[in-house]
Amino acid sequence: MTRLTLALDVMGGDIGPRITIPASLLALENDPMLSLILFGDRQQIAPLLEDCPPSFLDRIQIQHCTRTIDNNQGISHALRHSKGTSMRLALEAVQQGLAQGCVSAGNTGALMGLSKILLQPLKGIVRPALISLIPTIEGEKSVMLDLGANIECSAENLYQFAIMGTIFAEYRLNLVYPRIGLLNIGVEEIKGRQSLREAANLLEKSTALNYIGFIEGDVLLNGKADVIVSDGFTGNIALKTLEGAAKNVLSLFKGQSKQYYLKPLFSWIMRYLFKTTYQRLKRINPDEYNGASLIGLTAVVVKSHGNANINAFAQAIADAAFQARHQLPEKILAGLARY
Amino acid sequence: MTRLTLALDVMGGDIGPRITIPASLLALENDPMLSLILFGDRQQIAPLLEDCPPSFLDRIQIQHCTRTIDNNQGISHALRHSKGTSMRLALEAVQQGLAQGCVSAGNTGALMGLSKILLQPLKGIVRPALISLIPTIEGEKSVMLDLGANIECSAENLYQFAIMGTIFAEYRLNLVYPRIGLLNIGVEEIKGRQSLREAANLLEKSTALNYIGFIEGDVLLNGKADVIVSDGFTGNIALKTLEGAAKNVLSLFKGQSKQYYLKPLFSWIMRYLFKTTYQRLKRINPDEYNGASLIGLTAVVVKSHGNANINAFAQAIADAAFQARHQLPEKILAGLARY
Numbered sequence: 001m002t003r004l005t006l007a008l009d010v011m012g013g014d015i016g017p018r019i020t021i022p023a024s025l026l027a028l029e030n031d032p033m034l035s036l037i038l039f040g041d042r043q044q045i046a047p048l049l050e051d052c053p054p055s056f057l058d059r060i061q062i063q064h065c066t067r068t069i070d071n072n073q074g075i076s077h078a079l080r081h082s083k084g085t086s087m088r089l090a091l092e093a094v095q096q097g098l099a100q101g102c103v104s105a106g107n108t109g110a111l112m113g114l115s116k117i118l119l120q121p122l123k124g125i126v127r128p129a130l131i132s133l134i135p136t137i138e139g140e141k142s143v144m145l146d147l148g149a150n151i152e153c154s155a156e157n158l159y160q161f162a163i164m165g166t167i168f169a170e171y172r173l174n175l176v177y178p179r180i181g182l183l184n185i186g187v188e189e190i191k192g193r194q195s196l197r198e199a200a201n202l203l204e205k206s207t208a209l210n211y212i213g214f215i216e217g218d219v220l221l222n223g224k225a226d227v228i229v230s231d232g233f234t235g236n237i238a239l240k241t242l243e244g245a246a247k248n249v250l251s252l253f254k255g256q257s258k259q260y261y262l263k264p265l266f267s268w269i270m271r272y273l274f275k276t277t278y279q280r281l282k283r284i285n286p287d288e289y290n291g292a293s294l295i296g297l298t299a300v301v302v303k304s305h306g307n308a309n310i311n312a313f314a315q316a317i318a319d320a321a322f323q324a325r326h327q328l329p330e331k332i333l334a335g336l337a338r339y
Numbered sequence: 340m341t342r343l344t345l346a347l348d349v350m351g352g353d354i355g356p357r358i359t360i361p362a363s364l365l366a367l368e369n370d371p372m373l374s375l376i377l378f379g380d381r382q383q384i385a386p387l388l389e390d391c392p393p394s395f396l397d398r399i400q401i402q403h404c405t406r407t408i409d410n411n412q413g414i415s416h417a418l419r420h421s422k423g424t425s426m427r428l429a430l431e432a433v434q435q436g437l438a439q440g441c442v443s444a445g446n447t448g449a450l451m452g453l454s455k456i457l458l459q460p461l462k463g464i465v466r467p468a469l470i471s472l473i474p475t476i477e478g479e480k481s482v483m484l485d486l487g488a489n490i491e492c493s494a495e496n497l498y499q500f501a502i503m504g505t506i507f508a509e510y511r512l513n514l515v516y517p518r519i520g521l522l523n524i525g526v527e528e529i530k531g532r533q534s535l536r537e538a539a540n541l542l543e544k545s546t547a548l549n550y551i552g553f554i555e556g557d558v559l560l561n562g563k564a565d566v567i568v569s570d571g572f573t574g575n576i577a578l579k580t581l582e583g584a585a586k587n588v589l590s591l592f593k594g595q596s597k598q599y600y601l602k603p604l605f606s607w608i609m610r611y612l613f614k615t616t617y618q619r620l621k622r623i624n625p626d627e628y629n630g631a632s633l634i635g636l637t638a639v640v641v642k643s644h645g646n647a648n649i650n651a652f653a654q655a656i657a658d659a660a661f662q663a664r665h666q667l668p669e670k671i672l673a674g675l676a677r678y
Contacts, residue, residue: 072527137587148524151532185487185575188411193490193572217576218583233532234576236524237556237569241577244557245584248476 001033006320007090007099010040011068012106014307017041020105021048023313027321028056030314034321035059037099039086041066065089069110071306078110079117087111091118094299101300101324103291103316111303112149112294119297122329124336127157128296130232130303131168132239136223143169144220146232147239147292153231155198158182162203162211164295165227167335171326173226181215181225183234188214199229208339217241291316293323296332300324340372345659346429346438349379350407351445353646356380359444360387362652366660367395369653373660374398376438378425380405404428408449410645417449418456426450430457433638440639440663442630442655450642451488451633458636461668463675466496467635469571469642470507471578475562482508483559485571486578486631492570494537497521501542501550503634504566506674510665512565520554520564522573527553538568547678556580630655632662635671639663 010020017040024036038045042064049057067085069078082088087106093099095118104111112128121128129146136142145165150157162180169178182200184192189200191214203211215225217238230238291312294301300323304316349359356379363375377384381403388396406424408417421427426445432438434457443450451467460467468485475481484504489496501519508517521539523531528539530553542550554564556577569577630651633640639662643655 137590151524183576185490185572185579216583217579217581218586220580220583221587222583230576233524234573237522237573238576238580240524240556241559241580242556242584244555244559244561245581245588247557248560249584249588251476 001031002325003033003035004101004321004324005035005037005099006317006324007037007039007093007102008317009087009090009102009104009106010038010045011086012104012306013304013313014071014105017044017048019308019310019313021045023308023310023317024060025049025052025056026310026314027317028059030318031321034317035061036317037061037063037090037093039063039065039090039093040068063089063093069107071107073107073110075107075109075113078107079113082110082114088114088118091115091301094301095119101302101320103302103304103313103320105304105306105308105313105316108148108303111301115294115297115301119299119301121296122298122333122336124333125164125296126160127153128294129161129164130235130292131165131295132292133172134220134228134239134242137221138223140223141173142220142223142226142228143172144228144230144235144239145295146230146235148232148236149294150232152233153195155195155202158195158199158229158231159202160296161229162199162209162227163335163339164332165229166209166339167332168293168295168328169226171328171331172322175226177210178226179210179212179224180227180229181212183220183228183230183238184214184216186214187216195231206339291319293319293328295328298329300328340370341664342372342374343440343660343663344374344376344438345656345663346376346378346432346441347656348426348429348441348443348445349377349384350425351443351645352643352652353410353444356383356387358647358649358652360384362647362649362656363399364388364391364395365649365653366656367398369657370660373656374400375656376400376402376429376432378402378404378429378432379407402428402432408446410446412446412449414446414448414452417446418452421449421453427453427457430454430640433640434458440641440659442641442643442652442659444643444645444647444652444655447487447642450640454633454636454640458638458640460635461637461672461675463672464503464635465499466492467633468500468503469574469631470504470634471631472511473559473567473578473581476560477562479562480512481559481562481565481567482511483567483569483574483578484634485569485574487571487575488633489571491572492534494534494541497534497538497568497570498541499635500568501538501548501566502674502678503671504568505548505678506671507632507634507667508565510667510670511661514565516549517565518549518551518563519566519568520551522559522567522569522577523553523555525553526555534570545678630658632658632667634667637668639667 069085090102094102127150130149131145133141169175292303302316302320408424429441433441466489469488470484472480473483508514631642641655641659
């Protein structure tokens with residue numbers, strides 16, 4: 001692995017530094033070649049670094065700032081008042097080449113808007129998108145985009161998402177000729193919005209892309225497609241619905257074991273009898289695959305869930321490191337010419 | 340309970356009479372005041388009624404027809420060639436007052452289109468919608484609409500869905516002042532499509548309606564809202580995603596028990612240790628709450644899943660009987676004036 005520096009907006013997310021700082025230390029522990037620039041309030045950050053080993057401190061730099069972008073701010077207001085905020089400063093560090101990627105758990109719209117302004121879309125990309133890994137029930141992974149960056153999408157937008165998703169899946173999942181599915185309300189050609197049918201036509205014409213047709217919401221976890229393409233509104237609803245279902249089912253089992261005062265027995269059964277099942281269930285849990293990426297920009301930007309826990313935020317940092325080391329933006333730029 | 344006759348399109352669905360006929364007998368067994376007119380191919384229907392008790396036969400009438408509407412036909416083609424099909428004849432029986440409601444597992448678009456032509460929308464209803472019960476993790480139920488009848492929806496459409504959903508929830512779930520949520524990609528006022536924000540404004544102004552705000556996909560199963568409102572494209576994707584997640588999780592447990600040759604032990608554990616959990620998991624299974632209803636028409640029309648099993652199709656028949664006995668269309672017409 002190569003040396004790498006990432007810029008973190010440690011003030012973002014529902015909790016802020018009490019999650020992002022322990023997560024940063026965990027990421028540094030897991031990745032000895034990683035350095036971090038932490039953008040945020042030194043008064044909140046410093047106490048959380050007190051017990052940190054000196055060797056880690058060498059790889060941490062704090063950039064003090066007190067301004068933050070609120071989660072509830074509208075995008076245009078947030079952008080106008082973004083100067084000096086932890087999110088903007090982190091992105092500016094990437095812009096200036098001080099870091100090779102950025103991670104934030106803050107306001108998604110603001111992160112997307114600022115990234116487009118400061119880091120610019122790749123040449124030829126009309127609409128950058130939000131992409132994430134989603135688990136399959138067999139223990140594999142798919143990628144899905146757009147997850148909320150673009151509410152309305154044309155056929156051309158969807159076609160470009162398919163290209164970006166293909167390249168992301170090739171490197172991130174190590175796949176050859178990944179299968180592309182368009183999320184729709186039926187598998188028949190006549191179903192759904194006009195833009196989807198037109199996108200299907202465009203994809204069918206491309207032999208370089210492995211388009212397999214429309215897929216419906218009920219097979220999102222079944223690994224039918226490696227790249228699942230939709231507009232950002234639909235993708236966001238579908239992903240959150242999946243996450244909610246997985247969390248609810250896991251909580252059912254946890255709740256039940258408490259209720260019966262049989263927690264040790266429950267744990268034993270889960271560990272030995274339903275080992276694979278439970279691991280797979282847990283893998284559908286969003287904490288295990290946290291980190292959506294802004295794709296189509298000139299640099300790596302990873303958006304963590306706002307309610308990510310320490311493990312999940314550390315996962316988002318690791319994801320950004322992977323993409324930066326594999327130069328995903330450059331790969332996408334090259335791929336645009338290829339497809 | 341009052342006497343009631345329903346018209347069934349027994350040729351619809353992936354399997355046809357081998358599911359719909361046993362389901363009809365089950366429905367007759369469960370509801371002694373119910374009579375059925377079966378529209379379909381007598382050669383396929385008659386053998387399936389051979390072992391049926393004579394008392395049931397008195398309540399069954401077969402209307403022979405051989406034409407059907409294919410699942411993959413586009414709506415306009417299906418409508419133009421619908422004359423004499425089992426689906427159209429069943430709806431015509433309702434139109435002529437021979438039956439008080441219709442059930443079909445056939446082509447959803449064709450069922451919606453034919454229902455609008457033959458049974459007409461209620462006075463004042465711009466867009467009839469597809470509505471269904473969805474289970475909550477606590478064992479309660481919510482209603483959700485639109486599930487696929489209207490791909491693009493205006494704020495006014497969504498507002499009217501909220502009214503229809505409220506009345507449906509009042510009678511079907513026996514609720515007073517049911518809570519309405521708009522499905523969106525964030526809970527903040529600024530999120531989502533323009534039509535959603537405008538619908539939120541309309542709903543906020545109405546004191547007769549209990550609007551609680553935007554809800555996201557991850558709480559669909561949590562019973563946060565009793566009436567979940569969305570456009571048909573989004574609702575269809577969300578519902579199918581939920582169903583897929585539930586089916587996948589159930590299959591994980593079933594699959595695991597086979598793999599370990601421990602099926603009896605698995606059954607025992609599920610039955611005694613995780614009884615409530617398993618029942619709740621099963622309740623999220625779409626088979627347990629099959630039957631979406633076309634709402635906003637002058638008569639009751641229930642659309643069963645195409646892949647419904649016998650229990651599920653019988654459930655759809657029972658659902659139609661309930662709505663017809665409670666005169667849901669008349670209640671909605673009265674409610675339109677009230678809200």
